[in-house]
Amino acid sequence: METELTKTNSLAEELRAAVDRNFDDQVAFLARLVQFRSLRGQEAPLQAWMAERLAERGYKVDAFSLADVDLMSHPKAAPMDGIDLAGSRQVVATYDGDGKGRSLIMQGHIDVVPEGPVDFWDIPPFDGVVRDGWLHGRGAQDMKAGVSAMIYALDAIRAAGYAPQGRIHLQTVTEEESTGNGALSTLMRGYRADACLIPEPIGHKLLRAQVGAIWFRVRVRGTPAHVAYSETGTSAILSAMHVIRAFQDYTKRLNEQAVDHPWFKTVKSPIKFNVGIIKGGDWASSTAAWCEFDCRLGLLPGTSPQEAMRGIEKCLADAQSTDSFLSSNPAELIWSGFQADPSVLEPGSEAEQVLASVHQVVFNEPMQLQIGTAVTDTRYYKVDYGIPALCYGHYGIGPHAFNERVDLESVRKITLSIALFVSNWCGLKKL
Amino acid sequence: METELTKTNSLAEELRAAVDRNFDDQVAFLARLVQFRSLRGQEAPLQAWMAERLAERGYKVDAFSLADVDLMSHPKAAPMDGIDLAGSRQVVATYDGDGKGRSLIMQGHIDVVPEGPVDFWDIPPFDGVVRDGWLHGRGAQDMKAGVSAMIYALDAIRAAGYAPQGRIHLQTVTEEESTGNGALSTLMRGYRADACLIPEPIGHKLLRAQVGAIWFRVRVRGTPAHVAYSETGTSAILSAMHVIRAFQDYTKRLNEQAVDHPWFKTVKSPIKFNVGIIKGGDWASSTAAWCEFDCRLGLLPGTSPQEAMRGIEKCLADAQSTDSFLSSNPAELIWSGFQADPSVLEPGSEAEQVLASVHQVVFNEPMQLQIGTAVTDTRYYKVDYGIPALCYGHYGIGPHAFNERVDLESVRKITLSIALFVSNWCGLKKL
Numbered sequence: 001m002e003t004e005l006t007k008t009n010s011l012a013e014e015l016r017a018a019v020d021r022n023f024d025d026q027v028a029f030l031a032r033l034v035q036f037r038s039l040r041g042q043e044a045p046l047q048a049w050m051a052e053r054l055a056e057r058g059y060k061v062d063a064f065s066l067a068d069v070d071l072m073s074h075p076k077a078a079p080m081d082g083i084d085l086a087g088s089r090q091v092v093a094t095y096d097g098d099g100k101g102r103s104l105i106m107q108g109h110i111d112v113v114p115e116g117p118v119d120f121w122d123i124p125p126f127d128g129v130v131r132d133g134w135l136h137g138r139g140a141q142d143m144k145a146g147v148s149a150m151i152y153a154l155d156a157i158r159a160a161g162y163a164p165q166g167r168i169h170l171q172t173v174t175e176e177e178s179t180g181n182g183a184l185s186t187l188m189r190g191y192r193a194d195a196c197l198i199p200e201p202i203g204h205k206l207l208r209a210q211v212g213a214i215w216f217r218v219r220v221r222g223t224p225a226h227v228a229y230s231e232t233g234t235s236a237i238l239s240a241m242h243v244i245r246a247f248q249d250y251t252k253r254l255n256e257q258a259v260d261h262p263w264f265k266t267v268k269s270p271i272k273f274n275v276g277i278i279k280g281g282d283w284a285s286s287t288a289a290w291c292e293f294d295c296r297l298g299l300l301p302g303t304s305p306q307e308a309m310r311g312i313e314k315c316l317a318d319a320q321s322t323d324s325f326l327s328s329n330p331a332e333l334i335w336s337g338f339q340a341d342p343s344v345l346e347p348g349s350e351a352e353q354v355l356a357s358v359h360q361v362v363f364n365e366p367m368q369l370q371i372g373t374a375v376t377d378t379r380y381y382k383v384d385y386g387i388p389a390l391c392y393g394h395y396g397i398g399p400h401a402f403n404e405r406v407d408l409e410s411v412r413k414i415t416l417s418i419a420l421f422v423s424n425w426c427g428l429k430k431l
Numbered sequence: 432m433e434t435e436l437t438k439t440n441s442l443a444e445e446l447r448a449a450v451d452r453n454f455d456d457q458v459a460f461l462a463r464l465v466q467f468r469s470l471r472g473q474e475a476p477l478q479a480w481m482a483e484r485l486a487e488r489g490y491k492v493d494a495f496s497l498a499d500v501d502l503m504s505h506p507k508a509a510p511m512d513g514i515d516l517a518g519s520r521q522v523v524a525t526y527d528g529d530g531k532g533r534s535l536i537m538q539g540h541i542d543v544v545p546e547g548p549v550d551f552w553d554i555p556p557f558d559g560v561v562r563d564g565w566l567h568g569r570g571a572q573d574m575k576a577g578v579s580a581m582i583y584a585l586d587a588i589r590a591a592g593y594a595p596q597g598r599i600h601l602q603t604v605t606e607e608e609s610t611g612n613g614a615l616s617t618l619m620r621g622y623r624a625d626a627c628l629i630p631e632p633i634g635h636k637l638l639r640a641q642v643g644a645i646w647f648r649v650r651v652r653g654t655p656a657h658v659a660y661s662e663t664g665t666s667a668i669l670s671a672m673h674v675i676r677a678f679q680d681y682t683k684r685l686n687e688q689a690v691d692h693p694w695f696k697t698v699k700s701p702i703k704f705n706v707g708i709i710k711g712g713d714w715a716s717s718t719a720a721w722c723e724f725d726c727r728l729g730l731l732p733g734t735s736p737q738e739a740m741r742g743i744e745k746c747l748a749d750a751q752s753t754d755s756f757l758s759s760n761p762a763e764l765i766w767s768g769f770q771a772d773p774s775v776l777e778p779g780s781e782a783e784q785v786l787a788s789v790h791q792v793v794f795n796e797p798m799q800l801q802i803g804t805a806v807t808d809t810r811y812y813k814v815d816y817g818i819p820a821l822c823y824g825h826y827g828i829g830p831h832a833f834n835e836r837v838d839l840e841s842v843r844k845i846t847l848s849i850a851l852f853v854s855n856w857c858g859l860k861k862l
Contacts, residue, residue, distance in 0.1 A: 113717055116713055117652075177714075215715050223832070225829075226803040226805060226830040226832070227707070227729075229804070230705055234707070237709050241672050241675065241676075244672065268662075272658045275669070276658070276712045276714050276717050276718070278719075279709070282545035282707070283726075284609075285727045286544055286705075287831075290551075292547055296658055305483075336715070373659040374657060399659075399660075402655060404721065
């Protein structure tokens with residue numbers, strides 16, 4: 001008797017074989033992706049290459065830029081901090097299917113964060129080297145491996161002699177690491193589906209809840225003076241240190257209030273504050289005339305980005321009020337990127353059930369849940385467009401760090417998981 | 432009966448008239464000097480122009496660079512931190528006299544410190560604008576006004592119909608704000624005299640004692656991580672803040688030990704620590720992988736630069752030993768400029784007596800003394816070459832600050848003071 005399970009198991013074996021046959025190609029594809037140094041504002045060459053790769057697979061390709069939608073009219077658009085809208089290109093490849101199955105968006109970001117000083121890497125960050133089963137490089141894990149998985153999952157279905165029935169939009173976007181405007185633009189462009197899957201590197205788990213995040217820049221000025229008379233000047237660097245300490249204290253208080261949070265109570269200090277960039281001063285023997293620093297502060301479900309921003313303003317104002325110089329020379333506060341909603345994947349969706357069942361087949365264990373202290377693009381689909389959005393992907397080491405790398409066996413399994421998910425969600429027909 | 436005093440008073444009137452006649456020219460000359468943006472490493476155009484101005488006055492001009500002496504063989508040479516030796520040009524203009532008077536070096540530096548953000552200035556920093564009796568701009572006070580004074584003092588003597596008898600070297604140098612290697616190179620080039628006068632802006636006083644200074648750069652690294660997992664990373668920016676606080680505490684202890692210092696006991700906290708430049712991190716949502724900051728720490732007479740450097744090393748080592756990350760990932764310490772001796776102008780020199788007497792004539796009050804918390808080039812002449820070196824000059828506002836400016840009436844008086852000093856020190860003959 002052929003049951004659903006044996007059907008799935010038999011299909012799984014066919015798809016597994018197809019994923020395996022293509023896997024050397026997939027690794028080469030992923031290495032090529034890593035070799036594009038697709039830092040923010042520099043993603044266009046990769047996206048042009050990607051559009052060609054997707055077009056040659058027979059998909060309808062829509063390549064557009066953030067300037068092609070009325071981005072800033074959207075209430076959830078985040079400030080671009082000087083990045084050229086027209087240079088930030090998005091790619092949506094559409095497979096139409098026969099319209100009989102459920103539709104699906106699969107989306108991955110191809111922007112990567114800066115690699116930092118290259119001499120800190122054991123293997124050059126943009127060489128795309130494979131060693132001992134790991135593919136190394138900036139973006140290998142976060143999340144070019146996921147991009148390869150969603151593309152090669154569809155390749156495997158076709159290679160196994162099947163075609164999905166529902167419509168599928170394969171999307172590669174920018175801005176995930178800074179604003180989310182890339183993902184937002186695809187929704188503004190009109191792409192919708194019955195579910196969304198974003199294969200971020202979360203180690204074979206499903207993301208149940210995620211924080212939001214606010215980016216802000218604080219510009220402090222000083223009254224410069226020759227160091228010989230430093231008591232007549234005020235150092236903007238020391239003022240910056242004062243403000244940074246205030247934000248550290250504020251974050252501690254926020255985390256104290258979060259110990260009972262319905263989703264995040266199991267996470268120690270889920271609200272992270274980070275000062276990621278600092279610059280100030282021009283001369284060792286002059287008190288610094290200026291200092292600016294870029295920060296990121298998380299927020300939990302139940303708090304809106306607007307409330308978080310009011311909190312940041314108040315923390316800064318309070319810090320300034322206790323400082324004789326800053327109280328009369330207030331810092332400039334600039335919203336420099338993320339104004340990201342926190343979000344929860346509400347339990348019980350059919351999409352989640354389908355994913356859980358295919359995960360069991362591939363990994364031979366139940367799918368675990370993750371409570372995430374990072375932002376992902378899933379928030380727009382869930383919060384703003386009512387589309388169940390699954391964040392589920394491979395395992396790797398070192399996102400945003402030196403020696404970032406991805407476990408290729410994990411990528412292989414996740415590719416199969418996605419292929420099975422597509423098969424079950426969108427439906428399959430024999431070619 | 433013609434006394435020394437009436438002779439001086441009569442000469443003073445002749446020189447005063449000559450300074451006054453040339454003063455519009457002098458102000459235009461000073462404005463032109465300010466218009467050269469002679470930041471470190473960018474002084475050559477000004478020095479080329481200066482060599483022409485001095486040559487057209489009939490002086491023998493020796494224009495050379497730091498590469499033309501064996502600078503780094505000198506035990507007092509300070510590290511140049513990547514600045515090109517051949518591009519750092521010095522100008523020495525020699526007036527020979529008749530050899531019957533005492534010789535004199537007059538020296539001024541033409542390097543200026545960075546102007547900082549231009550929008551913080553009321554008047555653009557390199558326009559050389561005169562307003563309400565003040566000449567505005569970066570370097571106007573520190574110390575291009577002094578350079579104008581020493582040149583126009585000699586012009587006034589000639590215009591009044593006199594010629595000095597002793598040999599005079601008029602020198603314009605670089606590197607005063609960073610290493611002192613410009614002044615040192617003139618001594619290595621062989622220029623000597625019976626006294627030296629450096630017209631730095633110290634408000635009509637004579638500098639009795641000055642601090643030394645050490646420049647150093649601290650490079651801290653971090654273990655970057657996605658801010659979502661910031662507990663697995665260590666922020667180089669936060670480590671830098673830890674080290675900066677340690678240097679603030681160290682400076683406090685040094686100042687507590689200095690309350691009985693023979694020269695500096697009258698100065699509150701004479702040892703100044705400054706962190707003048709900071710840079711770190713690449714991305715708001717990554718814990719910073721690197722941070723470096725440039726510092727200046729003073730030292731008092733009785734402490735050698737080498738002792739101060741050992742103290743800096745120990746302060747850094749102690750700060751690192753109390754930090755779990757830094758103790759196993761020590762910062763890099765770079766000596767980035769000044770390794771300047773502190774120095775004292777020993778009371779009782781004839782040069783000082785001559786200056787005091789002409790100051791009384793010009794200002795109609797006794798010359799006051801200054802204990803200085805900044806470094807000047809006088810240290811080499813006094814400490815290393817046994818030449819009494821007088822630091823004495825005009826009044827202005829805002830050295831190293833925004834809206835730096837010099838009081839032109841002060842410049843006029845100091846020009847006369849210098850002319851009278853040259854007359855009395857070197858001797859005069861009628862032309």
